[in-house]
Amino acid sequence: MFKIKIKSKSFQTPDNTTNQVLQNLEFNIEEHDFVSIIGPSGCGKTTILRILAGFDSDFDGSLEYSPNSDNNYEKFDSLGKIGYIPQEFSLFPWLTIEKNIRFGLNIKNVPSKEQKEITTRLLNLVGMSEYRKYLPKEISGGMKQKIAICRALAINPMSNLIVMDEPFSALDAQTRNVLQQDLLNIWREQKLTIVFVTHNIDEATFLSKRVLVLTKLPAKILKEFTIEISHPRDRTNLEFNKIRKDLLGYLN
């Protein structure tokens, strides 16, 4: 269980005015959760994710973790301990698929044999074992994002938490649908906990257990939705469309 509390987060613009990005924002992330964060563009979604991933420690608030999910929280330095999938294609282009996945394991000095086993398991998980020796430029955008997920999972993140910043926004609609389904499968099989930033309401409705709707700057949580429809979700389903409509209503 994670708890994120942000009393305030601001940054200085080049002309030295202080810009308040986030204010009194607080939410929990449960084990095996799938939380989507949506909101108007530029509202600080990415900032929340960067704070969660530990890139940005310069905020007033705290990031806490309860190892036994028993409400005993301790301060948590998340950098290097949870998975991070950015919006752009982020595979290191000079490394092969396999070496990309092994990057974090190398950093952590995991024995080579174990690295091989982990890589094989993850490549099988996304059905890409024959692409081991390929370079990132030789595979499609959808495949790149799958490998990025493998790379994040390889370091065995705490509570299987990975944070994703609009990971499918650079993909065409069809590939995006396939990847959404793939992600759900991985999420279920691997018991992942996912925090997912998107501006796509349909995507949030299709994937998430919970959706947090943010306000404009300084961002606060406007509304929290819990989506009870079981997976796999049918986009033509009445309830699905009602939730989508509600979310849209809050966004406008």
Add this chain to the structure above:
Amino acid sequence: MINQNLTKIKNEINKKSIILSLGYFSISFIVFIGFWYLFVIILQLSYQGVRVVPYPHETFESFFNLLIHEIDGYTLWNHVGASLLRVIIGLFYAFIVAVPLGIAIALNRHLDRIIKPIIELLRPIPPIAWIPFAIITFGLTTLSHAFIIFIGAFFPLVQNTYDGVRQSTKVYQDVARSLGASKPQIAIEIILPSIFPNIITGLRIATGVAWMCVIAAEMMGISGAGIGYFINYMKNIGHYSNMMAGMMMIAFVGLFINGVFLLIEKYSLKWKLGD
């Protein structure tokens, strides 16, 4: 079967494209030589029959002669070797100073604001304008050459490295951090490989500039050997076909250097090319 046919077709296409390239190359060679003859003839007519510039065949003859026969104890190879050695020395020093400096100022904002203005101030001074400075400072020595080449090679190298680090997509560094990489690990595992193409480009430009600088420096008389010295010397004694042969050698060496860099790029930047 299909594969065999495919290879056959591929081979044939390759053969055709090689023949075609050779054809174009021959034409461009003939056009070039043609213009050269034409130029010499027109010049000769306008100088009332006095011929200054040698014909291509005379130049080629001198060129091949100079490869084998020594003048004052040196063949053309020796002169080129002397120049190249200077280039390598100067480039080496420029490389070990410019690349780390480029990385440092790109990563550190304070250093950037201190060093960048100095670079911007010195950059507009052409390397050739430093030659008199080099002569009075270091005398007629190898150090003088190295200094001129250093000046010429330094700026493209520092600029390309700097740009490389600046463009070295932040996202790779973020991902590496999220995978637990420390700052030194990021520098070695992420920044270095991602700026490698920029360094190669910088080095190629720098080598081109260095090659020009060494010839200019030799012509200005910082030495008693080298291809620039040779050209100038041949001009002074009026042996123009030898002079032109020296120029031809410069062209060939330039082509060769470029080819070497293309090969380096082809093999070391496989991940980047054809993106």
